[in-house]
Amino acid sequence: MTAPLLKVSGLEAFYGAAQILFSVEFELAPGEVVALMGRNGAGKTTTLESIMGLVDRRSGSVDFRGREIIGLRPYEIARLGLGFVPEDRRIFTDLTVLENLEVGRRDPTSATQEAWTPDRLFTLFPNLAEARNRSAGRMSGGEQQMLTIARTLMGNPVAILLDEPSEGIAPIIVDQMIDMIAELKNSGVAILVSEQNLPFAATVADRAYVLDHGQIKYSGAIASLLDDEEIRRSYLEL
Ligand code: ATP
Numbered sequence: 001m002t003a004p005l006l007k008v009s010g011l012e013a014f015y016g017a018a019q020i021l022f023s024v025e026f027e028l029a030p031g032e033v034v035a036l037m038g039r040n041g042a043g044k045t046t047t048l049e050s051i052m053g054l055v056d057r058r059s060g061s062v063d064f065r066g067r068e069i070i071g072l073r074p075y076e077i078a079r080l081g082l083g084f085v086p087e088d089r090r091i092f093t094d095l096t097v098l099e100n101l102e103v104g105r106r107d108p109t110s111a112t113q114e115a116w117t118p119d120r121l122f123t124l125f126p127n128l129a130e131a132r133n134r135s136a137g138r139m140s141g142g143e144q145q146m147l148t149i150a151r152t153l154m155g156n157p158v159a160i161l162l163d164e165p166s167e168g169i170a171p172i173i174v175d176q177m178i179d180m181i182a183e184l185k186n187s188g189v190a191i192l193v194s195e196q197n198l199p200f201a202a203t204v205a206d207r208a209y210v211l212d213h214g215q216i217k218y219s220g221a222i223a224s225l226l227d228d229e230e231i232r233r234s235y236l237e238l
Contacts, residue, residue: 004027004028004063005028005029005030005032005064005065005190006027006051006064006082006159006192007027007028007061007062007063008024008047008051008062008063009025009063010023010024010025010059010060011024011025011047011050011058011059011060011062012059013043013046013049013055013057013058013214014055014057015046015055015056016056019214020043020046020055020214021043021050021058021214021215022213022214023060024047024060024211024214024216025216026209026219028159028191029190030158030190031188031189031190032185032190032191032206033181033190033191033193033204033205033206034191034192034205034206034207034209035195035201035204035207035208035222036192036193036209036211037195037201037209037210037211037225037235037236038210038211039212039235039238042211042212042213042235043211043213043214044164044195045087045164046214047211048084048161050062051069051161052074052077052078052082052161053069053070053073054074054084058070064077064082064159065080065081065158067080069082078155079106079109081157081158082157082158082159082160082161083152083153083157083160083161084152084161085148085149085160085162085165086148087163087164087167089148090148091136091137091148092136093135093136094135094136094137096132096133096134096135097131097132097133097136097139097147098118098132098133099136100136100147100151101121101147101151101154102154103151103154104150104151104152104153104155105154105155106154106155107156108156109156110158113156113158113188115156116154116156118132121150121154124150124180124184125146125149125180127143127146128147131143140170140173141169142170142172142173142174143173145165145169145173146173146176146180149162149165149180153184153189157189158189158190159189159192160184160190160191160192161194162181162191162194163194164195165193165195166200167196174200178200178203178204181204182204191204193205198225198226198232201222202223202225202226206221206222207219207220207221207222208220208221208222208225210225210235210236211235212234217231217235218231218235
């Protein structure tokens with residue numbers, strides 16, 4: 001088996017005095033798409049933010065590309081090749097689509113990586129190509145989400161953490177998101193995607209972990225999760 005790109009062990013996270021994550025463990029292999037699932041408040045966003053160093057306090061181990069990143073600052077982690085796409089689209093509304101992409105440009109961290117350019121991204125996101133000279137603030141929420149992902153890719157990450165990409169987005173954009181994730185996987189980018197939507201996760205991911213009250217309750221193939229009614233009822237369905 002290939003060594004994991006990202007290996008999280010014994011991860012605990014705190015907001016003030018409140019402990020949110022309890023001994024969370026999981027792995028992401030190079031080029032793999034893994035879904036991190038769970039209901040609202042289960043701790044999905046906190047897990048992604050803990051990996052990036054964006055919570056008040058965290059402990060345990062997060063190994064990325066063979067390096068311990070638990071003590072590093074968010075920008076240092078991003079520079080090592082880990083991209084983070086938050087759920088709330090953080091784009092520059094006064095800049096054009098193209099300018100937003102340029103803001104995210106960073107050299108690849110590995111010699112074998114083909115660098116992302118706006119033109120290469122426009123083949124992946126046709127809507128953005130059409131809107132390239134438009135002000136980003138005038139795009140729909142779903143298009144802004146696509147732009148946030150595209151801008152993260154301009155940093156040439158080897159892995160991205162994608163927080164609930166299908167949340168609150170029109171079905172047609174969700175379909176484009178599914179195609180985009182498949183294309184990204186083909187290009188070798190590993191993806192950890194946080195999701196509540198099982199059909200979406202089952203379409204894009206190879207494996208899944210299910211979180212509940214800050215603890216991992218299931219790990220395995222997505223297909224087995226689809227078959228496991230008890231896990232679904234206990235930890236996923238509303
Ligand atoms: P959602 O789909 O609602 O984002 P989630 O699985 O991503 O759900 P988290 O956002 O990680 O869940 O929240 C996990 C727990 O941490 C919740 O109980 C939430 O209230 C708490 N929490 C999240 N952010 C903060 C914060 N900044 N300060 C205090 N508590 C927080």
